[in-house]
Amino acid sequence: MAVVDPLIELRGVNKHFGTLHVLQSIDLTVGRGEVVVVIGPSGSGKSTLCRAINRLESVESGEILIDGQPLPEEGKALARLRAEVGMVFQSFNLFAHKTVLANVSLAQIKVRKRKKEDADRRSRELLARVGEMINEVLEVMQQLARDGMTMVVVTHEMGFARSAANRVVFMADGRIVEDRAPEEFFTAPRSERAKDFLSKILKH
Ligand SMILES: Nc1ncnc2c1ncn2[C@@H]1O[C@H](COP(=O)(O)OP(=O)(O)OP(=O)(O)O)[C@@H](O)[C@H]1O
Ligand SMILES: [Mg+2]
Structure with a gap:
């Protein structure tokens, strides 16, 4: 996608872990x-x-530029970069409700000898609290986005992706497969990989 005022630029970035080609000619401008x-x-x-x-x-191989400058290798310049470039990771799919409820309850039934209904009730209370924390994190991030912070966010939270993203970058097998406006991506994914991914994740 054409970007007017680039802050982060990756050009032809490659990386392997052993024989696994984990980043394959990644081009991305934010x-x-x-x-x-x-x-x-x-x-x-x-x-x-x-x-x-x-x-x-x-x-x-390839280049990574932040604000037009190549990423520093080490030292003070790298420390300065890290002070400016924060990271956000989310893996909310871990909280796919049913699995978690079953898991949380199981421990209480086995260890605490609680009845299944009591365990489930207690689990739901705990999960509701976690759900509230997730929403708070999302709210803070949406506020930061509104304040103009540049963000690259890894998430499994599709609601957040739809509401806060300017662009959705869909990766599969080390490649960027789609780089689109969220509405376009979610309503009309082009690749089979994305269609498959969405059909699975949206069922949760
Ligand atoms: N330090 C490492 N050494 C070897 N292999 C690694 C290492 N880090 C990641 N990998 C492998 O590289 C691949 C990509 O991992 P990565 O963590 O970037 O995936 P991801 O898209 O973030 O996945 P997830 O959604 O599970 O967080 C995976 O196959 C992973 O097992
Ligand atoms: Mg990950």
Whole structure:
């Protein structure tokens, strides 16, 4: 996508973990003030991509520029960069309600010898609290986005992606497969990979 005022630029970025080609010729430009949500199946390279932007991972080839400057290798310049470039990771799909309820309840039934109904009630109370924390995090992030902070967000929270993202970057197998406006992506995904991913995740 054409970006007017680039803040983060990745050009032809490649990385392997052993024989696994985890970032495959990644080209991505994030404009100043943009909110880019990165989604995709587990293992597609989302975290590695974000870690590379913050230089928590080195890359083998290609360029990463922040505000026109190549990522510093080390030292004070890197510390300054890290002070400016924060990271946000979310994996809310871990809270897919049924699985969690069953898991949380199981421990109470087995260990605390609670009855299933009591355990489920208690589990629901705890999960509601976690749900409230998730919403608070999302609200803070939406506020930061409104304040103009540039964000690259890895999330499994599709509601957040739809409401806060300027762009959705969909990754699969180390590649950026789609880079689109959220409404376009969610209503008319082009790739089979994205269609498959959405059909699974939206069922939760
Ligand atoms: N330090 C590492 N050493 C070896 N392999 C790694 C390492 N970090 C990640 N991988 C592998 O690289 C691939 C991409 O991992 P990554 O964590 O970037 O995926 P992800 O898209 O963030 O997945 P998830 O949605 O589960 O967080 C996976 O196959 C993972 O097992
Ligand atoms: Mg990850």
